[in-house]
Amino acid sequence: MIVALAERAHLPLAALVLVAGLALAAGSRDLMKRLLGAGAATIAGAAQLVSLAPEAAAGAGLAAIVLLLGAGALGVVLIVRMQEAFGGADAARIRKGLDEDAAALEAEAP
């Protein structure tokens, strides 16, 4: 019964995770949470494709997932870099740092 329920529920569940992940990626102030949300949405999207498409699509799905894993890794590297450069990886701190950079640029070039 649980297996049957899981078989019926996995598509709506994937859709739910997709929406929740996108919402987290768009709305969170913490960049790591944004990345996690986008990653969760990606997994959900890939699950939808694997469930609905024929086996012939598996290769393309796999290629897309590998690329998206690469994007996730790049995201982590950038977060580490932002923590070093801005002293933290939350949106408010980075905004403050960018405003300081813009003010310095205006002072350089009026």
Added chain:
Amino acid sequence: MSALVFIDAHGGALMVFGLMIVGAICTVTPAPRTAATIAVAAAIAAAALATLPIVRGAAGADPLGAGATALLAIVAAAAFIAAGPVLAREFDRRTRPIALGLALMALAAALATTQARDVLTLTVALIAGGLLCACLTSLAVLRARASAPAAFGAVLTTLCAGALALAGAGLLYAGLGAFDLAGEAAAAHAGAARAGVVGAALLLVACAALAGVAPAHGWAADVAAHTPHGAAAVVAIVARVAAFVALIRLHTLTQAEVFGPLSLGFAYATAGLGAIGVAAGSIQAIGASDARRLAAHALTAQFGGALIALGAGGIDGAIAALFVIAAGAMTALALIVGAAAARPQLGASAPMSALDGLARQRPFVAAGVGVAAFGLTGAPLTLAFLGKWLSVEAALARGWYWAAIAVVAASFAAVFVAGQLVERMYFRERPAQIGPTPAGALALAPALLTAVVTTLVFGWNGAAPLEAARVAARAMLGAP
């Protein structure tokens, strides 16, 4: 003869895989000059391969893909010629070949996107393009910390758009029983189109996000402003236009019979997005504090105009959309190259004040940027004029007065932007803090010439591009 037949049959794949391999070789080449020579040769070869079928009148079954590929390959070739000396001012010996290699691979992904005829290829190409553009922007982190948030924005957009595209591809298949973008296979499965509608909508949103269509255009402007100058044209123009071509294909799919009355909903949604793009892009271009950000917002406004025309439908609407994006690409190319010519210390920014007094130090560069600014307004005798004219006609034919007003209002807004650029270049003194313009402007000449000649020659006599756009539009819409 057999070589031509082979190129006709496999030219697209040759371009994509060739550029990918050469790009990978470039990244491990120890000598930057060798890497630059290889990159320029590969980009020119790709442009020649892409243009050959158009010149021979053998665009085949996909004139839209052939035309868009040729346009982007030419823009990229001109940008790669300019990239060598510009990147030399930006990065050390080790980083320059990596930047060139990544740019070549991003070009390959963009060309794969424009040629993709099925949803799976399209999804993979779009994700690869987004990731490579994020990598290119990440390189600028070595010079300026402000590039890190911009690159992170590109990563997030790629991940979110990728998620939507993957889910959309699965749903499209579930609904229509095919991954085909032409819509022919879809007609056979007219009974089960509900999931296909959701899938097409998700794919449209993914393409719109990666093309930087408003309201998802903020990341594109950030990336354009913070990418290394030498690679900015590939990231800010080639990748975005390629995603927009994918958007055009998907919009055409939604107008297939299988979608029934929902096609009208898609048309209204597309035109609505276009109106938002025109308003947001035009207003933000007026207030832009960075020359490359201005170019990105101007391209967003042009995409908006193209979406309005596309939504209005018909052959005229499709022709107008194709004209508008070609004109937008050329304008953005001149602005981005002009910004690189004007900025002596290439960090990750090109403030508008870098253009001050440019006409006295680099009169030809200033003239090129001036022509591009003129083209931005859609003035007569420029390439954009015909596109805007046809957009207004298509909107009026459908009774969409609001859309026609939006297109005309965008032209008036562009007059402010063009006036601002001309005033800075011709009537202001160059601030001492910025310093003189750098040497090496000769390498920028092909890019500026491409933009200027295309804008003016096809503005004077638009018969050839009009016919090419008509052929592409007919093939897209399946019209006789």
